[in-house]
Amino acid sequence: MVIEIEKLCVTLKEREILEEISLNVSENETVVILGPSGSGKTVLLKTLLGLLTPSKGKLIVLGKDMFNISREELLQLRKKTGMVFQSAALFDSMSVWENVGFYLLEFLRLSEQEIRKRAEQVLLAVGLSDVLDKMPDELSGGMRKRVGIARALISEPELLFYDEPTAGLDVITSTSITKLMKKIHREFKTTDLIVTHDLSIARHLADKIAVINEGKIIETGTWEQLLHSKNEFVKYFLNIGAAYENERF
Numbered sequence: 243m244v245i246e247i248e249k250l251c252v253t254l255k256e257r258e259i260l261e262e263i264s265l266n267v268s269e270n271e272t273v274v275i276l277g278p279s280g281s282g283k284t285v286l287l288k289t290l291l292g293l294l295t296p297s298k299g300k301l302i303v304l305g306k307d308m309f310n311i312s313r314e315e316l317l318q319l320r321k322k323t324g325m326v327f328q329s330a331a332l333f334d335s336m337s338v339w340e341n342v343g344f345y346l347l348e349f350l351r352l353s354e355q356e357i358r359k360r361a362e363q364v365l366l367a368v369g370l371s372d373v374l375d376k377m378p379d380e381l382s383g384g385m386r387k388r389v390g391i392a393r394a395l396i397s398e399p400e401l402l403f404y405d406e407p408t409a410g411l412d413v414i415t416s417t418s419i420t421k422l423m424k425k426i427h428r429e430f431k432t433t434d435l436i437v438t439h440d441l442s443i444a445r446h447l448a449d450k451i452a453v454i455n456e457g458k459i460i461e462t463g464t465w466e467q468l469l470h471s472k473n474e475f476v477k478y479f480l481n482i483g484a485a486y487e488n489e490r491f
């Protein structure tokens with residue numbers, strides 16, 4: 243098991259944001275946490291990255307107990323985890339290659355030439371060429387997202403986390419990013435955890451989907467299983483239930 247989550251609770255400012263979350267992610271699996279905004283998806287990712295401290299339960303990431311982890315172990319863990327942030331989160335004052343190579347520039351003593359070469363390779367893997375010396379504001383939203391994915395890949399992570407990878411993108415760009423994520427998963431053999439409200443990602447990429455609402459996992463299953471869910475919220479969210487039909491606008 244790459245990630246083991248059992249009855250995990252996260253309390254922020256005395257409010258329980260995540261309530262008894264349980265979920266397992268095995269090696270090379272793609273797991274999607276699907277839920278509306280405000281349901282606790284980003285809080286969950288931040289907890290998995292050790293940026294937020296959980297209050298109760300069990301959380302094991304790549305064999306490390308997150309309730310009892312040293313600073314050194316946390317740094318080791320971060321090296322093995324690639325994070326694709328919502329809105330790409332690029333440094334606007336740095337060129338594309340510096341953004342992509344940021345981790346290597348920061349943590350490894352590699353020559354500039356070596357880092358440029360590695361950046362060029364991962365940029366090609368995400369479908370971008372001739373962008374090394376461009377600045378982020380010269381790129382389209384879809385290209386920026388690809389650069390964000392390249393940056394996550396450069397450390398050759400075992401685990402890849404995506405936070406709302408298609409939020410704010412048009413339908414065509416969303417589809418091309420979704421296809422890219424599938425290709426990256428195959429080529430880099432990563433274990434992927436994607437948090438999103440995008441049904442298309444859940445449908446086309448997930449081996450397993452956990453539906454989250456108000457900090458609780460409502461149901462876990464494959465897309466096919468969720469289509470047959472009896473849960474009102476799941477039916478509503480997947481647009482197939484009577485709840486949606488009866489909605490007044």
Ligand SMILES: Nc1ncnc2c1ncn2[C@@H]1O[C@H](COP(=O)(O)OP(=O)(O)O)[C@@H](O)[C@H]1O
Pocket residue numbers: 254255259277278279280281282283284285286
């Ligand atoms: N640092 C924080 N302190 C207090 N509350 C927070 C913090 N971060 C997020 N929250 C609250 O936790 C809930 C879940 O937020 P979030 O995980 O960002 O939702 P999502 O990513 O699913 O849209 C929201 O109600 C949000 O206001």
Ligand SMILES: [Mg+2]
Pocket residue numbers: 283284285405406
């Ligand atoms: Mg979020």
